[in-house]
Amino acid sequence: MPTLEIIGAPQSNFVRVTRIACHEKGVPYTLTPARPHTPEVDAIHPFGKIPVMRHGDVSLCESSAICAYIDHAFDGPPLAPRDPVAAARTEQWISLHNTTIDPVLVRKYLLAYFFSGLPDGAPDRALIEATLPAMRQHFAVLDKTLAAHPYLTGDAFTLADAFLLPTMYYMARMPESAEMLKASPNVAAWYDRVSARPSARETEPPPIPGRG
Ligand SMILES: N[C@@H](CCC(=O)N[C@@H](CS)C(=O)NCC(=O)O)C(=O)O
Structure with a gap:
């Protein structure tokens, strides 16, 4: 093969x-x-x-x-549950990440720091500030969800957690989002839990080119 x-x-x-x-x-x-x-x-x-x-x-x-x-x-442990309800919950969180969370946390906030499009490459402070209220709402939703169980959809790591992890990796490294993460104890505990997995350690990204 x-x-x-x-x-x-x-x-x-x-x-x-x-x-x-x-x-x-x-x-x-x-x-x-x-x-x-x-x-x-x-x-x-x-x-x-x-x-x-x-x-x-x-x-x-x-x-x-x-x-x-x-x-x-491929053979190997299922990355999404095979039970229809649990499978749908996994899809639901992947979709919530891809259609709502990523567009705010990554496409707006993170890219406003790294790819602002401003002539000198400076962060787009106006866009960052404008994005903070939606980000606070997202952290609150995630914190409430992760208060109920250790992973996004229940007691086990699934693809839903795999989608959120790389986004949260960057949030842990930027000033306003790092504060929000610190203030969201359930998200912070989840982030420590998923970051300790070999799959997270072995895929840690290099710095964004030119932004060291
Ligand atoms: N829905 C796509 C989104 C992928 C995506 O947005 N990738 C970004 C890099 S993180 C990209 O290619 N951006 C270039 C563009 O949007 O034109 C997926 O889930 O694969």
Whole structure:
């Protein structure tokens, strides 16, 4: 069987999710670093986003589809529960992360620090400040959810946690979000728990280029 290839920049939270899935499942893979909108990415993703994946004749884009493939095409521990309700709860949290949490915490807040588009590359303070109220709401929702059980959907680590982990990695490193994390004891305990997993340690991203 050919080796699974993940294509994308290791700093990307969505690329990291697919690598975490491989580590958790015990699937060997190679990582081919590539930025969005480069030929190797455009060949698979119709909108040029990372990650994309190749495995023999199979090529896929979109992190949740790639993770589902990794979970179902290989032997190893399930990354999402097979019980229909628990499986749907996992999907629900992946969707909440991808459609609501990531757009605020990563696309707005984090990128306002690193890719502000301002002439001197300075953080976009106006956008950062404007994003803080929504971020506080997100931390409150997560803290309430994680007060009830140690992982997002219950007592076990699932793909839902794998999606949130790389996002929270960056939140732990930026000033306002680190304060919010510290003030959210259940999220902080969850973050310590998931960060200690070998899959998290083995996929820790390098610094964002030029932002050391
Ligand atoms: N829905 C996609 C989102 C992937 C995504 O937004 N990747 C970012 C890097 S973290 C990207 O490629 N951005 C370039 C762009 O949006 O044009 C997935 O889950 O894979």
